[in-house]
Amino acid sequence: MKILSSLIIILLIYSCSVMIASQPDNTVLSNSKKKAFCTIKNEKINKFELYELGDLPCLKYKLKVSSTEYLEIEYITLNKYADDIYERGHQVLKRVKNNKTVEVIKLRKEEDTYWSDTPFVRVRKQQYFADLDDDGYLEFAVFPFSSGSAIVGTVRIFSLKDKIVLWGKGKYQFEGDTFVRLNCPNWSKFNPKEIKNCE
Amino acid sequence: MNGVVHRVEAHCRKNSKSKVNFLYKSNINYIFDKYENNFKYKKLNRIKGYKQDKGQYDILIQFRLKYCKSKGLINEDIDPLLVKALIAAESSFRERVITKMPNSSATGLMQLLKTTMNILSKKISKEVRVANIDINQEEAREALVNIAAGTRWLIFKITTSPNRKSKSQKVRMYSGVKYYHSWNDDGDVYAKKVFQIYENSK
Secondary structure (H helix, E strand, O other), rough: HHHHHHHHHHHHHHHHHHHHHOOOOEEEEEEEEEEEEEEEEEOOOOEEEEEOEOOOOOOOOOEEOOOOEEEEEEEEEEEOOOOHHHHHHEEEEHHHHHHEEEEEEEEEOOOOOOOOOOOEEOEEEEEEEEEOOOOOOOOEEEEOOOOOOEEEEEEEEEEOOEEEEEEEEEEEEEEOOOEEEEEOOOOOOOOOOOHOOOO | OOOHHHHHHHOOOOOOOOOOOOOOOOHHHHHHHHHHHOOOOOOOOOOOOOOOOOOOHHHHHHHHHHHHHHHHOOOOOOOOOHHHHHHHHHHOOOOOEEOOOOOOOOOOOEEHHHHHHHHHHOOOOOOOOOOOOOOOOOOHOOOHHHHHHHHHHHHHHHOOOOEEEEEEEEHHHHHHHHHHHOOOOOHHHHHHHHHHHHHHOO
């Protein structure tokens, strides 16, 4: 009986955390011919803030998984005066449960270039978390951003299991898109026809 | 005018702790007018397959590369023909062009994004610490301004790519061109294209 009630409680807690993580955020995207806007509701002032083309729209650095758990991306400064850009610092992904950091992942590997920024971006439309492969675990996306003349970048998608594991990659148009595109063909320039083949 | 001269003289100084000086469009024009005759220029090959290349940007490209090298931003010569190949790949030498791609701000000869301009001017990210340039999208449609910002960006990418310490100059240049475009696989596709144009035009 005790085991059964414990199981029910665990199931309840899990489903609650999934519900919280899957909730869409309050965002609106509208496109015009020359500009793309992504607005995020600023809860403090209860207003929508406007992002213009050329900004990096709709980014987050902290994602709430449940009432007791969140993910955070933090820039670790090593030597802010270093001439070599790689020695200045790097970004880490932190998982915090009950105010304790339980996991830290260094995002940039040796072979990677430096990144200007590594925010969370939406893995699906209006969702920072989604179960992409229906395995019961949520996925989320981190966008390692290094500006270039290409407007489409590659995001890294992670799965939120007992440990955070790399799930795969997706595409993200960082000047105007608001969520990750999956199963896209490779392209060097964003091609409106080709994106129809993405999910 | 004194203020302008002060900024010009301080520009491109490689000292991460120095006070940052931004170059605006007027400064870029001023630098070219003032220092153009300080350097020697050669006639560059035309880029094969691009009729729009009539050599109209040859001096501007060579000037910016020589000027920035003289200010210590990079310790080696970049072949100006490589920059021309990059311009061919980006804009086919159409200096007023703004991309028609949806949700993109790529502008001018070297197809600078507003995001890139924002980084060069430190509006987002503080990674470019010296020789910052503050221009807007309309200004980036002018050849002199676009080449100034574009070559600055290319030099930044060459000197900060993961292969920046490679013994092979070709590897260093290839990486710079790759990261000028994109850090992922798309960047390789792009760099191969630019180098193909470059090699064909030598």
